[in-house]
Amino acid sequence: SHPFKRAANSGRHIAVVGAGPAGLSCAHRLAMLGHQVTIFEAEQKPGGLNEYGIARYKMTDDFARKEVEFLLEIGGIALQYGQRLGDNLSLAALHQQFDSVFLGLGLGAxxxxxxxxxxxxxxxxxxxxxxxxxxxxxxxxxxxxxxxxxxxxxxxxxxxxxxxxxxxxxxxxxxxxxxxxxxxxxxxxxxxxxxxxxxxxxxxxxxxxxxxxxxxxxxxxxxxxxxxxxxxxxxxxxxxxxxxxxxxAIGQGFDSASLTDEAARELARDGERIQVDAFFRTSMPNVYAGGDCVNSGQDLTVQAVQHGKLAAHAIHQALAAKQEAA
Structure with a gap:
């Protein structure tokens, strides 16, 4: 049995860009709160740097994949691979099609x-x-x-x-x-x-x-x-x-190619990273961001997971407030 129970379906659908620690954590928490989530991932499998960037001898076999499967068991989460923001995926389209968008972009470049x-x-x-x-x-x-x-x-x-x-x-x-x-x-x-x-x-x-x-x-x-x-x-x-x-191995920069469509270009930036407030809100309504793509001081996996979780709660609260206002 799964330790997390999914709340009643809210009828809301949220897009999460990036299946790294921040995106997965945000998606899981949103699913728990009863929302539908679609994760768009550029690579052919999830896990972000945990799957792709950590030296092989340090990771137990398939650790990232098992962790992801466990997270998906909660239900309400769909994963789409080979979807790269700024390439075959545009923020403008996501913004139109979904109730909210969470950008969990990593440091790709x-x-x-x-x-x-x-x-x-x-x-x-x-x-x-x-x-x-x-x-x-x-x-x-x-x-x-x-x-x-x-x-x-x-x-x-x-x-x-x-x-x-x-x-x-x-x-x-x-x-x-x-x-x-x-x-x-x-x-x-x-x-x-x-x-x-x-x-x-x-x-x-x-x-x-x-x-x-x-x-x-x-x-x-x-x-x-x-x-x-x-x-x-x-x-x-x-x-x-x-x-x-x-x-x-002189560090990774934020891959700004992912922020080239017209909508993404309008996001306020903090240096090369995306600017967010205390609730992980970007300058664009209903668009949130967390993890390595925001300036947080420290690029640690635990922090990315925490960002995702907190952003999910902020998204949830904003959607609930909207519902009440309606």
């Missing part, structure tokens, strides 16, 4: 290094590779670069480096532009990486991507850095590291 060769074969965002890894049944079939460079200092960078070492790369080097003490990855994560043979190079920032005659990645030139009166400054020295693959 990997930040570019801003160097020439950003699109060279052999250079890729770590999250994309981790995604491939999580979706590969047979790891033997996956081409593993012998020498890898991972750029970044967060848990994704460490995950990536550890993952490559475990997959059999002979040389994995993690490079960070500041010192170890400034790394956002926890000491525990750093220890795991070192235990797996990952070499860490600090005070070095990417200067140039080195390519071979075929235009593939051959390595990277780094500029040595130091802290000068609180400013990160190149020392003028450079050094080269040979590599067959370079993974950038």
């Amino acid at each position: 990997s930040r570019a290094l801003g160097l020439t060769g950003d699109d060279a074969p052999g250079l890729m965002p770590a999250v994309d590779y981790i995604k491939t890894l999580r979706q590969t049944k047979d790891l033997e079939s996956l081409p593993v670069a012998k020498r890898c460079i991972v750029i970044g200092a967060g848990n994704t960078a460490i995950d990536m480096a550890t993952q490559m070492a475990r997959l059999g790369a002979t040389e994995v080097t993690l490079v960070y532009r500041r010192g170890t003490e400034a790394m956002s990855a926890t000491d525990h994560e750093q220890e795991i990486a070192k235990a797996n043979g990952v070499r860490m190079v600090t005070w070095a920032q990417p200067d140039e991507i080195l390519l071979d005659d075929q235009g593939c990645v051959a390595g990277m030139r780094f500029a040595k850095t130091h802290d000068q009166a609180g400013q990160l400054t190149p020392t003028g020295e450079t050094f080269d590291l040979a590599a067959d693959a370079i993974f950038k």
Whole structure:
């Protein structure tokens, strides 16, 4: 038996964009409150970064999928895959067709290094590779670069480096532009990486991507850095590291391509993120947002889940007030 009971059908239908932690949490709570929900998800399966972005060795098998199936058991929730806002899905249409819309858009776009060769074969965002890894049944079939460079200092960078070492790369080097003490990855994560043979190079920032005659990645030139009166400054020295693959794990930006239809363009923004009030309301009536696409200070899964839940209650209350006014 399911621990959550669904309230009597309210006759209201809400669109949720994104089947990541925020969207799923919002949909589940709305369903519990008796509303019909349709979730529109860009990928071919739900779970968001939990399914696509967390290193394979950390997740138990099918964790995200089982969790989603459990959430859907409450009833009243339909899931549609391959639906990408700004591509084959428009906010204007959702706004017209549904009583309310919740945007649970994640951080889809990997930040570019801003160097020439950003699109060279052999250079890729770590999250994309981790995604491939999580979706590969047979790891033997996956081409593993012998020498890898991972750029970044967060848990994704460490995950990536550890993952490559475990997959059999002979040389994995993690490079960070500041010192170890400034790394956002926890000491525990750093220890795991070192235990797996990952070499860490600090005070070095990417200067140039080195390519071979075929235009593939051959390595990277780094500029040595130091802290000068609180400013990160190149020392003028450079050094080269040979590599067959370079993974950038320098954080993910908000994928603003999803906010390009006329209606979405009108949403008030806070920097690149969507601006919301204390009730997760955007500047557009009946449109709410939560999770990584709003500026909340911390991009933590628990927080995304909490946003979804609180937004669901705000939507519910607004719909109830409307009903009373009618």
